Amino acid sequence: MSKISSVTSEEILDSNGTPTLRTHVYLDDGSVGTASVPSGASRGSNEVAELRDLDPGRFNGMGVLRAAAHVQNLIYTAVKNTDPFDQEKIDETMRSLDGTVDKSRLGGNAILSVSLAVAKAAASSLKLPLFKYVRRLGKVGSEDFQIPLLMINLIEGGKHVKAGLDFQEFLVIPKGQKSIEVGHAKIYKLIESLQILIGKEKIGSGLGMEGGFSVKLSKNEEAINLLKEAVDHSEFTDEDFAVGLDIAAMSIYENGKYHLSDIQKPLDPGDFIDYLEKISKKYALYSLEDPLNENDWNGWKKLKSKLSLNTLVIGDDLTTTNQNRLTQALDVEAVSGVVVKPNQIGTLSETLAFALRAKEAGTKIVVSHRGGETKDTFIADLAVGLNADLIKIGSPLQTERLVKFNRLMEIEQELRKETI
Incomplete structure (x- = not known):
């Protein structure tokens, strides 16, 4: 059974020129999942927190180097050698590691980047199209696929x-x-x-x-x-x-x-x-x-x-x-x-x-x-x-x-x- 062997993350820019994360999850069978996370301009007050650097000298404090570091250190340590097909367990591991209601310690952006990259790596390992793997995870049932x-x-x-x-x-x-x-x-x-x-x-x-x-x-x-x-x-x-x-x-x-x-x-x-x-x-x-x-x-x-x-x-x-x-x-x-x-x-x-x-x-x-x-x-x-x-x-x-x-x-x- 495949295991998570490595997790890396870097700062990239979104469509507004604002920093965000791109994270890569590697499995020991050679499969890779890469995910980039977006950011909302209009945000509800109950959304999880994005972790920003707050360094006024870089991108007016909007950098995500701290979030990337959390991915590559704290989160990687917690998910290393775990089963990539157990999405709920991996996500719960990250939530517990964060320990806050709004994911403000590690950052919702850091956690989501790993969560999505894990799913992509798992789908790749199974040689399944991602939408079919999502169907399997989502427990929607056996109904035919429909285009929205x-x-x-x-x-x-x-x-x-x-x-x-x-x-x-x-x-x-x-x-x-x-x-x-x-x-x-x-x-x-x-x-x-x-x-x-x-x-x-x-x-x-x-x-x-x-x-x-x-x-x-x-x-x-x-x-x-x-x-x-x-x-x-x-x-x-x-x-x-x-x-x-x-x-x-x-x-x-x-x-x-x-x-x-x-x-x-x-x-x-x-x-x-x-x-x-x-x-x-x-x-x-x-x-x-x-x-x-x-x-x-x-x-x-x-x-x-x-x-x-x-x-x-x-x-x-x-x-x-x-x-x-x-x-x-x-x-x-x-x-x-x-x-x-x-x-x-x-x-x-x-x-x-x-x-x-x-x-x-x-x-x-x-x-x-x-x-x-x-x-x-x-x-x-x-x-x-x-x-x-x-x-x-x-x-x-x-x-x-x-x-x-x-x-x-x-x-x-x-x-x-x-x-x-």
Whole structure:
């Protein structure tokens, strides 16, 4: 039986130029797993901690040399010669070694990098595609693999841009997506249409963190209308694309009020819920992600009860891939969907347990990237392995997002060959 023989880690830069970790796990049979971890621009308060160097002389204190050292010393010592196929035991070993609730001693970034690299090494040792190994670990069952529906961030605001719209993401969802390949082609056509409109109106100001357009618009609803217009100009219809929003409400919430450029006066929670209900109906919105303060449980329940069943209410900052937060959300009927981000919780086994709990409750699963990404494609395999309903991987206009699209297409092609 193979054993872990070596673990190394180094500091690299993510898509925002911010340091992160790339970790390699080596098995004694020659198999290797390499994982790079992302970092979020908009973070829920219940996410695990990232360990940073806090040295103002390097990357404004954002270096991860201490985290890399923990991987190569404390963590390596704890997992050396252990069974790489016992993912839960390895993850529990690292959690116990850390000894904190938020993984702040060793760093959630350090622990996750090892957790994911172990899974990759184990899959390689078994000569299994990673998505099939994830299926085995995730205990999803024997159901057929499905490719998740794409959620594409085409216009960005909030913390993803230097200045601009209040809402963080304006997404399009290719309805009735028959394949990633076909969906991808439709998205490129829509992007071309959107580029033409932005150029014609002279409202462009580059790209946001995730490859969506940053636009010079004063109101959020103008961005929704711009997406709708792009759909019309590309000869698609509302039957081809739906629109979803990531409100990232914590970024517009202050002193008990929500502040919107669309409305002159700040809105109290009740008025903001009414506003969200209105625009959801007006634009037949597919989804609202993080529409309210992450601690306003009653508000979430009220909003969900007011919206059409056709509009998903998705928790991200609310649930942070944390089973305790998920249980609370399910108990109060606050969500109909949840985002799954491994770096919010810090280990693969905890990520899988969260996703399985959500699936058992009939809640939609949205596997998601982060604002600061790498060229690691793990989340594509994770989404297929879990039979996730949806996946957010940004816009294909940026390389670190495009590689995830390409990985999904590779998986789709592999599954297609198996059915021939």
